[in-house]
Amino acid sequence: MSEEIILFKKDLSDWLINRFKECFDVDLNSVDLSPSSNDKFGDFQSNISLENSKKLKLSPRDISNKITNTDDFPSFVQKIEIAGPGFINFTIKNKSISHNLECLMKDIHLGVEQVGTDKTIILDYSSPNVAKPMHIGHIRSTVIGNALDKLYRFQGYNVISDNHLGDWGTQFGLMIIGFREFVNYESLEKSPMEELERIYVKSYNKSKENDEWKQFAKNELVKLQQGNKDNLELWKNFVQLSLDEFEKIYKRLDIEFNLFRGESFYNDLLPKVISLLEEKNLIKESEGAKVIDLEEQGMPVCIVKKSDGGYNYATTDLATVISRQKEFSPEKIIYVTDERQQLHFKQFFEVSKMLGLKNNLKHVWFGLMRLPEATFSTREGNVIKLSDLLDEAENRALKIIKSNNNNLDNEKQLELAKSIGIGAIKYTDLSQNPQSIVTFTWDKALSLDGNSAPYLQYAYARISSVYDKYKEKYNSKDLENYEINISEVIERKLALKLLKFPNAVNLAVENYRPNILCDYLYELAQLYSSFYQNLPFLKAKEGIRESRIKICSLTAKILQQGLNLLGIKTPERI
Numbered sequence: 183m184s185e186e187i188i189l190f191k192k193d194l195s196d197w198l199i200n201r202f203k204e205c206f207d208v209d210l211n212s213v214d215l216s217p218s219s220n221d222k223f224g225d226f227q228s229n230i231s232l233e234n235s236k237k238l239k240l241s242p243r244d245i246s247n248k249i250t251n252t253d254d255f256p257s258f259v260q261k262i263e264i265a266g267p268g269f270i271n272f273t274i275k276n277k278s279i280s281h282n283l284e285c286l287m288k289d290i291h292l293g294v295e296q297v298g299t300d301k302t303i304i305l306d307y308s309s310p311n312v313a314k315p316m317h318i319g320h321i322r323s324t325v326i327g328n329a330l331d332k333l334y335r336f337q338g339y340n341v342i343s344d345n346h347l348g349d350w351g352t353q354f355g356l357m358i359i360g361f362r363e364f365v366n367y368e369s370l371e372k373s374p375m376e377e378l379e380r381i382y383v384k385s386y387n388k389s390k391e392n393d394e395w396k397q398f399a400k401n402e403l404v405k406l407q408q409g410n411k412d413n414l415e416l417w418k419n420f421v422q423l424s425l426d427e428f429e430k431i432y433k434r435l436d437i438e439f440n441l442f443r444g445e446s447f448y449n450d451l452l453p454k455v456i457s458l459l460e461e462k463n464l465i466k467e468s469e470g471a472k473v474i475d476l477e478e479q480g481m482p483v484c485i486v487k488k489s490d491g492g493y494n495y496a497t498t499d500l501a502t503v504i505s506r507q508k509e510f511s512p513e514k515i516i517y518v519t520d521e522r523q524q525l526h527f528k529q530f531f532e533v534s535k536m537l538g539l540k541n542n543l544k545h546v547w548f549g550l551m552r553l554p555e556a557t558f559s560t561r562e563g564n565v566i567k568l569s570d571l572l573d574e575a576e577n578r579a580l581k582i583i584k585s586n587n588n589n590l591d592n593e594k595q596l597e598l599a600k601s602i603g604i605g606a607i608k609y610t611d612l613s614q615n616p617q618s619i620v621t622f623t624w625d626k627a628l629s630l631d632g633n634s635a636p637y638l639q640y641a642y643a644r645i646s647s648v649y650d651k652y653k654e655k656y657n658s659k660d661l662e663n664y665e666i667n668i669s670e671v672i673e674r675k676l677a678l679k680l681l682k683f684p685n686a687v688n689l690a691v692e693n694y695r696p697n698i699l700c701d702y703l704y705e706l707a708q709l710y711s712s713f714y715q716n717l718p719f720l721k722a723k724e725g726i727r728e729s730r731i732k733i734c735s736l737t738a739k740i741l742q743q744g745l746n747l748l749g750i751k752t753p754e755r756i
Contacts, residue, residue, distance in 0.1 A: 186285070187285045187289070187293055188258050188278055188282055190225070190226065190258065190282075190681075191215060191226065191685075193256055193258070194226055194228075194256065194259075194272055195212070195213050195215050197255075197256050198215065198228060198230055198249070198270075199213055201252070202234075202249065205245075205248045206238055206245075208234070210230075210234075213228055213230045213233075214228060214230065214233060215227070215228045215230075216228075217682070218271065221671075223269070223271045224261075224263065224271035224272050225273055225274045225678060226271070226272040227269055227271050228269065228270045229268075229269055230245075230249070230270065231243070231245035231249070231269075231270065232267060232268055232269070241268070242267050242268025243264060243268040245268060246264045246269070249270065250262050250264060250270060257278075258274055258275055258278035259272055259273070259274065259275065260273045260274060260275045260276075261273045274678075276667075276668040276674065279668055279677050279678065279681065280665065280666040280667060280677070282681050283677055283680060283681070283733065283736060284665070284666055286680065286681070286683075286736060287732065287735070287736050287739070291336070292683055292739070292740060292743055293681070293683060293684040294336055294337060294683075296337060297337050297338060298337040298338040298339030299338045301338075301339050301340065301513040302339070302340045302342065302511065302513055303334050303339045303342070303513055303514050303515075303516065304341075304342045304344055304510060304512045304514070304515045304516070305327055305330060305331050305334070305344065305516050306327075306344050306346050306515065306517045306518065307324065307326070307327020307331075307343070307517075308323050308324040308327060308345050308432075308437075308439075308518075309323065309345060309346045309347060309348065310345075310348065310424075310428060311347070311348035311349075311353075312348060312421050312424040312444070313353070313354075313379070313420045313424055314375070314378070314379055314424075315376065315379055315427070315567050315568070315569070316427075316428060316431050316568040316569070317567055317568055318551060318553070318567075318568060318571055319520070319550065320568055321551060321568060321607065322520070322548045322550075322551055322611055322616070322620070323519060323520065323548070324432075325607075325611045325612060325749065326518055326546070326548060326611065326612065327343070327518040328343075328435075328749050329612055329696040329747065329748050330516065330518070330546070330691070330696065331343050332746070332747045332748075332749060333687060333690055333691050333696070333699070333747055334691060336687065336747055337688075339513075341440075342440045342510060342512070343438075343439045343440045343441070344439065344440065344441040344442075344443055344506075345428075345439045345442045345443075346443060346445070346502070347421075347424075347442060347443070347444035348444065348445060349424075349444030350444060350445040350446040350449065350498075351445065352399075352400075353382065354420070355399035355401070355402045355403030355406070356382060356385040356386055356389060357378070357381065357385065357416075357417075357420060358399075358402040358406065358413055359385060359395070359398050359399050359402050360381040360382060360385025360388075360399075361381055361416060364380075364384050364385065365381060370423075374423040374424075374426070374427060375423070375424065375427045378420065378424070385399070421444070425442065430569075431569060431572070434569075434600075434604065435572075435749070436749060436751070437749065445498050447505075448498055448501040448505060451501035451504060451505060452493045452497050452501055454501070454504075455486070455497050455501050455504070456472065456486060456487055456497070459472075459486060459537070464533070464536055464537075465486065466483075468483065469489060470489030471485055471487060471489045472485070472486050472487035473485050473486065474486060474529075474533055474536070476529060476532055476533075481525065481529055481532070482525075484496050484529040484533055486500075495526060495530075496526065496529060496530045496533065499530045500530065500533060500534065500537065500539075503515065503534055503539050503541055503543070507539065507540070507541055512541060514542040514543075514544060515542070515543050515544070516544045516545075517543070517544070517545050517546065518546045518547075518548070519545070519547060519548075520547060520548055520549075520550060521547045521548065521549055521617070523545075524545070527543075527545035527547075528545075531543050531545070544694070546694045547616070547617065548616040549616070549617055549618050549619040549620065550619055550620075551611065551619075551620045551622055552620065552622065553566065553621075553622050553623075554621060554622075554623060571607065572603070572604060572607070574624075575603035575604060575606055575628075576596075576599045576600050576604070577599075577603075578603065578628055579598075579602040579603035579606065579628060579636075580595060580596065580603075582602070583595050583598055583599055598756065601639070601751040601752075602628070602636055602753075602756070603628075604750075604751075605636070605639060605750040606627040606628050606635045607627065608748060608749055608750055609634060609635035609638070609748065609750060610626065610627040610635075612696045612697060612700055612748050613633055613634075613697050613700040613701075613704075614697055615695060615697055616694070616695060616696075633701075633704045635745075636756070637704075637707065638703055638704065638707055638741060638750075639745070639751075639752055639753060640756045641710065641711070642738055642745070642752045643753060643755050643756045645710065645734055645737055645738040645741065646738050646754055647755070648719060648720075648731070648734050649731060649734055649735050649738065651720060652719075652720060652727075652731045661728055661731065661732050664725060664728035664729060664732065665729065666729045666732050667725070667726065668729075669726075670717055672712055672713050672716050672717065673713060673717065673733070675709055675712075675713075676706075676709045676710060676712075676713045676733065676737070677733065679705065679706050679709050680706070680733070680736055680737060683740050683743075683744070686698060686699050686701075686702035686703075699744055699747060699748065700748065703741060703744045706737065706740065706741065706744075710737050713733075717730065719731065
């Protein structure tokens with residue numbers, strides 16, 4: 183960009199801190215400065231005077247009067263007012279707002295600072311189990327993880343997305359013996375994951391009734407762990423069949439990973455982890471198992487090696503951190519899993535500290551997603567397969583498209599149905615606080631009114647059409663020759679909202695909450711609707727017309743980028 187964006191909040195904060203020092207010879211590290219919730223209180227509001235009244239033994243209004251008794255205001259400030267008990271309100275010049283809009287239009291990052299340059303983040307998400315179909319329980323980890331992935335990349339981070347597959351453990355003894363006994367090769371060819379799941383369930387149920395079968399499964403697992411050729415080949419086949427099926431789901435969701443490293447990848451490191459723990463005198467024996475006492479930290483013992491010689495999840499996760507640290511030197515490792523794993527991660531993080539591992543580890547946990555009874559039918563006793571949920575979403579979206587007498591050809595309708603249906607599922611998840619329980623309903627997810635993906639997709643398509651109409655009517659006039667001029671109240675509100683896009687992105691990342699960006703985009707679309715309904719566009723005078731078209735274009739750009747960061751496509755027409 184040829185011109186710098188004015189950082190209103192930062193520059194005002196710096197001015198307040200410096201001014202406070204000048205007036206009272208007191209150093210402040212930070213000040214409370216926030217966007218005003220009401221237009222009559224200006225654009226930004228600070229309670230600096232109220233916060234420091236006791237310290238200075240002065241009334242807040244006296245402090246505010248002294249701070250504002252100067253002509254040396256930031257050049258972008260239109261006026262400063264004192265309100266109520268001593269709040270300081272700042273109103274920004276329209277010209278400065280226009281300047282920032284022009285800068286945003288030229289900036290490929292739309293004002294988002296590249297704070298992640300030369301820094302690596304590892305995101306561990308999705309993580310389905312081999313030989314089991316992905317179900318509705320996997321959608322939140324996958325979608326939330328991918329949104330964080332995109333948000334971090336947009337801040338300039340080098341993000342390594344790692345799908346840490348559940349591809350090792352006791353279930354594979356049951357799978358191996360069950361496969362040899364129960365496999366139906368015709369079913370395996372037709373529906374590999376369903377057949378593998380059927381085999382596992384049948385083998386597991388038999389192990390509960392038959393101790394001999396259970397022992398056979400344990401023996402086969404030991405043989406697998408020791409590298410038995412036949413068992414290893416079967417296991418590799420389970421893994422490959424699963425990866426092929428998982429990839430179909432990820433392709434539909436338009437999600438890619440840098441790595442697919444399962445638990446098995448770290449097997450050779452597990453004895454080393456135990457040795458490191460023993461060197462630090464962290465391990466205790468308990469009923470034949472090796473454990474770490476976390477009583478002082480208010481947690482139960484962490485098992486790192488079971489009495490039968492097998493390793494626990496914590497051991498694998500410790501090995502994973504050691505491996506990732508050595509290979510990638512990440513700034514942070516983020517794990518996206520459901521709320522039921524909170525204790526595991528607290529234990530594992532604590533043990534990581536005890537070992538002196540330097541990585542910043544973060545567990546982003548989420549509540550479960552549910553479907554109301556009778557909203558989606560499944561076979562009794564089975565979980566809802568993710569592929570079935572996606573099918574249903576696309577089918578419902580297609581019905582809506584056809585009912586609107588859409589004149590698109592069949593191929594285009596199917597493509598549009600995929601964008602709307604998949605987008606609806608993603609947004610329903612992402613628009614909620616991750617830690618809340620999400621009750622999914624089709625009516626809400628596919629609504630063209632309210633806070634939904636179709637509503638935002640439609641808003642984007644509508645804005646794009648306005649710009650297209652302008653180009654058609656005025657022979658693609660070069661908008662660069664026209665400046666943005668803000669004169670109307672609703673115009674100003676929309677402009678200020680557009681300038682808050684970088685803040686929305688940053689807050690979503692800082693809090694690991696993509697719903698913050700969702701809320702921003704919904705509010706932006708609503709403001710644009712009011713802007714469009716209340717002001718003339720194509721019929722406005724030259725100059726005003728181009729200014730509004732430029733605002734229109736920037737709104738479309740930010741909506742598109744925001745939805746892209748959520749993994750949601752933006753069709754040009756709906």
